[in-house]
Amino acid sequence: MATLTESVGKATIKHLDYVGGLSLQLWAAVRALGEALPFTGNRYRWKATVRQMLQIGVDALPMVGLMAVCAGFILAMQGAAELRRVGAVHFVIDLVAIGFTRELGPLLTAIAVSGRSGSAFSAEIGTMMVTEEVDALRVMAFEPVEFVLVPKYLAALIAVPCLSIVSNVCGILAGGIFMFFSTHLSLRLYLHDVLTAIQLPDVFSGLIKSLAFATVIVHVGCLEGFRVRGGPDAVGRSTTSAVVKSTFLVIVTDVVFTAIFYLTGSH
């Protein structure tokens, strides 16, 4: 019995410790975020931010675009199969348009970014821990959070919403192509219907979510990196757990935000 309580207690403390570490890191990053801004901040951080934006955003474009196109087709086909039975194929347009702007666009993007960049963050920082580079930063009077994490965070805050918009557009276009081939609806009419279906709050709620996802991915990835102790195997483990934890937490965050939007009635 004592061992059961012991292990439950240990696991609880471990999780609390993780959440605490995450919160402290987030607080430190938010306080230092100004350092990475262009013109007012440190120009080397802004340069690093731009480099990161290219890696997180531009390099991920083909993958995110293709994923969104596939998901758009899937959603349209599955929706049409059911809606056709009640003679409401037309509602596929609403399904795809609203489904993507509110939900699928940001979520798919977050999963792609967490796999591509979340793992890269933890591998980069983990290697820096192993090779004493993080210690070197600290003895050279640099704050590792400000030097390494903040450019990634700012870059993700800018790039992930942009990617989400790209993902929305690709998914909705895929829906249009499906509608063209299945019901001969012209793309122009489709887009017109899409624009009447989507309202501004839909777009905003999607973008707010994608900001939250970016925060989760960057902070989990970097925290996993900073917690690396030991050698190369620890870096490998941290990369795996960065992807697993950030994907999991992205979904949890999604539930929380969707519930908030649902309860406050902005949907």
Added chain:
Amino acid sequence: MSIISVRDLVVEYDGRRVLDGLTLDIEQGETMVLLGGSGSGKSTLLRHIIGLERPRSGSISMKGIDITRCSQAELKLVRRSIGVAFQSAALFNSLSVEDNVALPLREHTSLAPSIIDLMVWMKLAVVGLAEFGKLHPQELSGGMKKRAAVARALALDPEILVFDEPSAGLDPIVAAELDELILLLKQAFQMTVIVVTHELPSAFRIADRIAMLYKGSFLAVGTKDEIKASEDPRIRQFIDRVPGTTAQTRTVEASFEKYMQSQEINP
């Protein structure tokens, strides 16, 4: 007054005492070698002296500021006067050698780029790497990496220069060259030098004083002649390279018997 004074330093990891009430004064302008075998706690002591970790109890003051209790801002200020050459060199792999040395100058001073270029060239020339500035760390040999790390440590003209295992992983000739470099730097810049090592020839070549660590406490602190003449059996064992008993037949036999007995009790 001594430039660094360590008072009753106690460090514990997971309840295991690693450093046990160490007290040490390092005078301005001297070369202090922290000598000891693996696991003696010398690297731990060094990490505390350069403020990377906070001890369980005791104090370390550097130029009159207690770095175990001071604010982050004060610690940053103190760090500006320390240069550290890490065991693994800890150069930033994404930057060229030049940029590695220039980094603290660019970020911590407001010097003009042309002046920084000149200073970087001077630091690299001091360590004999003037022609290799454009290379990346992975293109350098082990000895060159260590010298580049010294150049970076020198960037802000520190008062205290710290070396962690300078000769680890180097052949005897390159290691001896590094010893000469340390002597030259001390003579040229009147720096206080702290070196952590387990290499006796190196220690006796560069040291003014040696502090001999054994299992977390000092066996002796004194000039190299005092250490050489010491009668303490543990110091003699280290100096005369007498092997320990871990690999002797008798020890192996004893631990084997112990293992067999524990197997009999728990079949």
